[in-house]
Amino acid sequence: MTKETMSSDDDNFTLSDLKRRKKKKKRPVPNGDDDDDAKPKRKPVSNASSTSSSKKRFRPKPDGIVSSHTPEPVMSSSNKRRKSISTEKKKKTASTAKPRTLKKLEKIERLQYAMQAFLWWDAPSPPEGCQWRTMEHACVSFPDLYQPHGIQMLYNGEPVEITPAQEEAATFFAATDPEGMHLGNPKTAKIFIKNFFADFRAVLGRRHIIKDFTKCDFEPIRRHLNEQKIIKKAITDVEKKERKAGTNRTLFRHGFALVDGHLERVGNYNMEPPGTFRGRGAHPKMGKIKSRVIPEQVQLNVSECAPAPQCSVPGHAWGEVRHDPQVQWLAQWKENINNQVKYMQLAAQSSFKGKSDRQKYNKAALLCLNIGKIRTATRKALRAKKTEDRQLATAVWVIDRLALRVGGEKDTDEEADTVGCCSLRVEHVTFDPNEEGGDNKEIELEFLGKDSMLYKQTIDFGSELYNQSDNMGKQVYDNFKKFCKNKRKSEEIFDKITPIMLNQHLKQFMNGLTAKVFRTYNASKTLQDELAKTEQSSAWRSRTAAEKVVEYNNANREVAILCNHQRSVSKAQETQLETLGGKLETLKRQKKVLKKMLKLITAGKTEKIPVKKSEREMIEAAAEAIASAKRMKEEAKTDAEKIAATEADEAAKQQRRDCNDGKFTQAHLWEKIPSQDQVIKKINSWTAKIAKMEMNLKHKDDNKEVSLGTSKINYMDPRISVAWCKRNEVPIEKIFPISLRGKFNWAMAVEPDWEFNAGIAKQK
DNA sequence: GTGCCGACTTAGCATGACGAGC
């Protein structure tokens, strides 16, 4: 432990320390009333060359901070005109207007300011091999100790006496959703229950009455947990505020670190609470009980001169305090399920992550320079005499063209059985899956990849896409056939090579090249090429920003499909799609009725035209139910009253939904007989509504199983997106949410004509 | 050469915050 310790109730340590260090460099503050503030003065400078004008326009804006000198993001020309007019007006009224008062910033906003003041790409690097010079932080925040609820589970239909520790374990199981991804699937439920019950019995002890899982009934505890959720929903605004303040106290104490004198955000400062292990797919250890981590299991990493934080759990102390500037982690501990080390690290917006991100994308850009020679060498090696060389070349082709991961070896007793390129087995490929015969060169690849996500695609190795001038696709197909010949289904296709050999092979072409660089390269290249295709179309210039964003998302989707980034469709999403489909059908039916009405009016048979039924009663009843539920919520004191209020609220909301549905079903009608013009107008309006809803539904359906975020966060060079936004006058916030603008702050100053190519790589 | 482990990146899911639309 160190000589100096931090006060456990000092939630301002980062700020006060910052003040201490910056005392001599004190700057004007945004509020003018608080010396805690640190306001950025310098402009971020791009690592790529840029003109002063573009820097002015695209300098990253400190998010959430109102600042008169902060440049606006890209604006459309009409926006610029509006802005110019409004500026004129302001000038005219300036002499008569009251002096403007600056917005009072929240503490979190002020800290944000302090962090954004640090432009790491301008700062001197730490010594060779080191990640930092000084580091100071408050380490992890531990979850509260378990508070027993006293609700007894049933065994053989009878309540059983259990200790608080046993009750905690039972509560872990009760908290698992019976319809969820673990217990909702009979195959995984079996593994989950087996593992949980083994650990639960260890907690119960040998002599305990509970011996058979089928006689266990966790329903009373599950009911109790559901009631707690309902009570939580019924909290008042004041209670909400108090809860938020509590969360913020933890954030201010543990969520920031001082690295080389700069404030940085910590990523995961909350210690993982105990519970059941939620491994993905058919993980053999799912359901096992994850133990509570105590401070003695935690090692911290702080600089020698920094005070080690005081342990916040009374009666406990840190396991070890280390001073290792060669690593990024702030704290580490071992978890009991897989015996793996877990780390507390800085957040994605930090300088550490920013530096490695930039390095990663520059390395991928460098591949532009080398991809030609790699492909030429691969083409030759596909026919090499040595099987090992042919396997290496085939694997490189698969990683390059199909964007598969390298696929390390796994122990299926300890982990889920998932594979990548090198670990593909004969059972994962089907030749000529559609039994077309002849010269068919199709292979169906079907396997579980990372996170047990299904990869299922039929590749036509004989197609133009994979052959062009070099016929590589056909050769790869032949190689696959040879590698699978005379092998059992459970044998590896690439049995002569390993990921280590493959990466060593790649390094002869380019320093630092590994298999995963291909995914970054291909994702970035695909995005750039897809965006270029749309920009070249004649109608592009006349498109609105919203339409351009749709095209961006389409390009993003191509990348996500290439990288097989999927997401599962939730029940809520399915219901929503069904509801939308139902609404669309209603609109179409209503349009038919409207057309019929038009015919009746033309024929003078207005008496046959249906009119709208009164909705007043229905609306009033729903409004009264809502008001009554609100009163109940406000007056609720006890848990029972809170539960009743929440239930009344849910029922009232359902009543209002029914009311809205009722209104929707007769929205095409009038209270009186309409005129011909009115009907024609409504038919046109309904046609537009139907078209809009059809487009919306298609868009939702197309994207429901594709996860766009993963490629945006990890694979596509952000500079491509920033440059595209600048070229096309699309505000960057339409593409990158606030967290990504923070993560990619180093990329914000690129020129509009910036390109992901070998030239960029040469600059580095 | 091989296996193991540490360090860091990549990944999907759950949940809460927020904002568009009524």
Add this chain to the structure above:
DNA sequence: GCTCGTCATGCTAAGTCGGCAC
């Protein structure tokens, strides 16, 4: 002003890869 759907964020599992020990 309120609600509901969407999106952002937090959480933590699951990969890759380098380096070290044997």
